Amino acid sequence: MIVSPQSMEFSEPLALRSGASIRGYTLAYETYGTLNAARTNTVLICHALNASHHVAGSYEGQPGSEGWWHTMIGPGKPVDTDRFFVIGVNNLGSCFGSTGPMHVNPDTGKVYGADFPVVTVEDWVDAQARLLDALGIQALAAVMGGSLGGMQALSWTLQYPQRVRNAVVVASAPNLTAENIAFNEVARRAIVTDPDFHGGHFYEHGVIPKRGLRIARMIGHITYLSDDVMNEKFGRQLREGIDLKYSTQDIEFQIESYLRYQGDKFSEYFDANTYLLITRALDYFDPALRHEGNLARALAPATADFLLVSFTTDWRFSPRRSRELVKALLDNRRSVSYAEIDAPHGHDAFLLEDARYLGVVRSYFERVGKEIGQ
């Protein structure tokens, strides 16, 4: 499936949860499949930390350019683009096409940098709803996402219940635990205290806080994998045979080499201010906050049907957190399907090919298709 990115400009200011507003912004998006005549077959895909609107298919003449959820979405795939009209949208504040910190603030004529307003999951959902308005789509057959994307899918059912028939929430949580916030905070401190960060206005200095980005990515990478899969993939394998170098700075173990490579690669393409914004959106998401921590009450507005999926070895968004969501939705008499997949890959499992996982989503979307006669 050959795809191409599109973009939509919005001139009407978007009021944000922080009290700030943003105007003159652009959202990058992609669509796959065909909108049916009744306009009822749309599936919106929300992305997680370092992903984008490029969810499925490939770009013309660019081998290896598959979208980040191409195992899940495409012709004949679990979310079948022969039946559904699928939209991937890049969130505000991202560095992959939608308006973000490296763009010019129309109010000042200067690059936003650290002055880009803090955006929340709820703000992203508002922006996505406007994109649907602009595309002439009233209701979603389903909204779907993993991790931070799952938080957006959940928030859709609370902010726009009448516009969502189904929500598919994968490897997600009703909020972050203290440990998750802690990992985000360390990553942010690594970026912010990098001398090349320059208070978030590094663009003007012609530098990039790569040291901080590398550290942030290395931490992230460790926590997205399970201990088991790291042991299986790398274990204590030395890079060069059994002879140790006895050095604190040279690479000795394969895992070190892998992590440094991941950090380097990330620091080449990801924006530091975006990293701060997106991890903060994760921290802030907490629908129960204004309900004295009562999640069941917080989820009362939802009218959608739900599919939740979690993975046994995911320790950042553990099955326990998905079960909290299941419980709170059942307390509200919602229809909930829940699959706990026994997968070794930790949080990353939601992006990987696993027959049982893909099978569950495929079955669910067959039902969704039947509901809308598609």
Place this chain on the structure above:
Amino acid sequence: MIVSPQSMEFSEPLALRSGASIRGYTLAYETYGTLNAARTNTVLICHALNASHHVAGSYEGQPGSEGWWHTMIGPGKPVDTDRFFVIGVNNLGSCFGSTGPMHVNPDTGKVYGADFPVVTVEDWVDAQARLLDALGIQALAAVMGGSLGGMQALSWTLQYPQRVRNAVVVASAPNLTAENIAFNEVARRAIVTDPDFHGGHFYEHGVIPKRGLRIARMIGHITYLSDDVMNEKFGRQLREGIDLKYSTQDIEFQIESYLRYQGDKFSEYFDANTYLLITRALDYFDPALRHEGNLARALAPATADFLLVSFTTDWRFSPRRSRELVKALLDNRRSVSYAEIDAPHGHDAFLLEDARYLGVVRSYFERVGKEIGQ
């Protein structure tokens, strides 16, 4: 119990596993209790990452100066200094009194800095054995340590089997997992890439790589605690009521405040080169490496009796790793007691007061005392 530190100088060079050697070094140590006439009641305590020879008691006129294992060791405590002669020793390369990177290399007349040789668990044990020689102590009633200290206790039973009657190995492992090496590596990269590190010769520049040390400590701190205990202590508590600041850099959650405080404090007193050395010693420890990964074969030289203790929520040195040790020791027909303590505090539990944990150690040391007629 009022105690005071002592130190011992060694002029004979110590050959290290790296092939380097170190001469003219000093070991800081403390002793508690009295050596019996038969010289059979010595208990050697080995320390972990950021601890020292100050294991028990307090310093005169310094309230709050209790040793790091004062709940465990002292008069009437599980390791009873009324019965045992207890020695705490600071490892080579540390920054708390023994010769380390901030001292002058007698071969060059310059501060070692990053040129301090890489030291291993085995090297530390050799240095500790020399200290015993100098104190006229041939054999240990017990050697004991937690975490990295447990690795030293284990290594004692392999390097000097005839000198160890009992080994108490708490919250330890036969080697680090890939995930543990990965966390160490991120911490080291944070330090090494701090511009104030100056290739490890920052002393000459009058600066300290505090940014890196802070990040290293924050990562460490997260991984020493359990997810549960972090949720219980901090959860998602905001620092200032329910009103969010919507900022990526200001402190919003209590956990952020706590971590930053821990990082700041650590960066004031811990040496960056020492941090690199000690985490590397952790990475390298792997008695099975020269036995094709066969742990049972690696432990064959041991003749001591063993007590192993692990904690259910410790995810850096999980019970599974202690069970591997138990299995390999039993394969060698060793006498092994093993306690898996159901404690919520993660890896940190080995330093905390827990009646069942302390009770197990107390019982074990009663047996040790009886063996030597003490």
